[in-house]
Amino acid sequence: MLQSFRFLNVCAVALLIASCAINAPTFPAGEVCETPSFSVIDSFSGARRGTCTVLSDDHVRLDILPESSGKINDSPWYAFKLSSNSPMTAKISLRYHGGHHRYWPKVSNDGLRWTRLGSQHVVSSANGRRAEFDVDLTGEPVWVAAQELITPTIYEAWYRKTAKLADMPVMVLGDSTAGLPIHVFDNNAASKEVLFLVGRQHPPEVSGAFAFFAFTETVLGDSDLAQRFRDRFRIIAIPLLNPDGVIGGNWRNNLGGVDLNRDWGLFTQPETQLMAELLENLDKGDSKIRMFLDFHSTKENVFYALPDVTHPPDFIATWLEAARPRITGYPFELTQGPATSMAIAKNYIYERYGIPAATFEVGDETDRGIARAAAKVFAEELMQLMLDQEY
Numbered sequence: 316m317l318q319s320f321r322f323l324n325v326c327a328v329a330l331l332i333a334s335c336a337i338n339a340p341t342f343p344a345g346e347v348c349e350t351p352s353f354s355v356i357d358s359f360s361g362a363r364r365g366t367c368t369v370l371s372d373d374h375v376r377l378d379i380l381p382e383s384s385g386k387i388n389d390s391p392w393y394a395f396k397l398s399s400n401s402p403m404t405a406k407i408s409l410r411y412h413g414g415h416h417r418y419w420p421k422v423s424n425d426g427l428r429w430t431r432l433g434s435q436h437v438v439s440s441a442n443g444r445r446a447e448f449d450v451d452l453t454g455e456p457v458w459v460a461a462q463e464l465i466t467p468t469i470y471e472a473w474y475r476k477t478a479k480l481a482d483m484p485v486m487v488l489g490d491s492t493a494g495l496p497i498h499v500f501d502n503n504a505a506s507k508e509v510l511f512l513v514g515r516q517h518p519p520e521v522s523g524a525f526a527f528f529a530f531t532e533t534v535l536g537d538s539d540l541a542q543r544f545r546d547r548f549r550i551i552a553i554p555l556l557n558p559d560g561v562i563g564g565n566w567r568n569n570l571g572g573v574d575l576n577r578d579w580g581l582f583t584q585p586e587t588q589l590m591a592e593l594l595e596n597l598d599k600g601d602s603k604i605r606m607f608l609d610f611h612s613t614k615e616n617v618f619y620a621l622p623d624v625t626h627p628p629d630f631i632a633t634w635l636e637a638a639r640p641r642i643t644g645y646p647f648e649l650t651q652g653p654a655t656s657m658a659i660a661k662n663y664i665y666e667r668y669g670i671p672a673a674t675f676e677v678g679d680e681t682d683r684g685i686a687r688a689a690a691k692v693f694a695e696e697l698m699q700l701m702l703d704q705e706y
């Protein structure tokens with residue numbers, strides 16, 4: 316992906332004579348960035364553009380910064396909208412602060428349907444600190460983002476669709492730091508055996524959200540297997556634990572500046588406190604979580620789990636190997652290792668209950684249709700395996 320990189324714009328040359336930087340108009344984050352031929356807008360849910368510097372009529376530089384100072388996970392999110400009155404090609408330079416170019420730019424004409432920007436358009440510097448690409452504008456707005464914009468509004472639409480599919484309402488578990496609702500699907504409170512699913516602790520991890528959607532649609536679906544599964548098991552599915560972070564276009568944290576997946580057990584944040592209360596209530600009701608899955612994204616498709624799950628033994632490996640022959644085009648690994656931090660959700664759940672718990676990681680650029688198809692198979696095989704257990 317990395318290619319040699321050259322800034323061949325007028326301003327870079329002009330910098331040599333120390334004039335352009337002084338005169339280049341700059342627009343702080345939140346202010347529409349106007350060039351003579353197009354504008355760059357960041358006033359929408361999920362946007363992150365940073366300071367915009369106009370380098371020429373058709374060229375801007377965006378300084379992409381994380382939501383917090385200090386060390387942060389290297390997942391630089393960007394999202395902005397381009398607008399021009401007439402057909403043109405806009406040149407965008409991204410300059411990353413505190414991270415490296417990671418997400419291939421995606422574009423959309425309506426903010427809903429996305430395509431990857433053509434490879435001929437994108438170059439990044441060898442050290443990953445800069446990226447540059449062209450976007451063709453035809454007079455209509457174009458959204459550009461690190462990943463598809465799967466914001467709380469999109470989740471709301473998915474809740475409605477899934478509630479209809481599953482013939483059950485989505486409920487509100489509680490509020491985020493900003494007071495936004497955190498939703499849950501919960502099918503069968505009478506059952507003492509629980510499948511627990513969590514999504515989107517980390518805002519940019521959109522490929523994991525696609526897997527979460529397909530997985531949850533499968534376990535809440537109307538297949539015979541899913542119906543038998545729900546006759547026995549309670550499903551608690553929390554699709555979006557960090558809505559504030561998603562809306563803010565955060566790289567990693569919630570509104571309180573905390574990585575929620577380093578806060579389990581500590582439970583310092585409103586979002587994780589909801590998890591603590593939920594677990595407490597399950598314990599009080601003598602319920603047993605049988606399986607815990609936390610959906611994320613990373614560079615590859617991988618499942619992270621603990622090495623020595625005791626009850627039942629080898630459950631996760633058995634599950635994944637049952638799914639493997641049915642899955643094509645989705646290479647994946649199971650990485651089992653000792654817990655590096657107790658405050659990661661899967662580690663905390665494992666330590667507290669000794670049950671199978673895994674982080675379901677989908678590759679950043681994994682084909683979304685293939686990720687969805689794989690997640691469906693993983694869900695089917697998990698339901699079958701859990702039904703086979705006597706515990």
Ligand SMILES: [Zn+2]
Nearest residue numbers: 517520611612
């Ligand atoms: Zn993550």
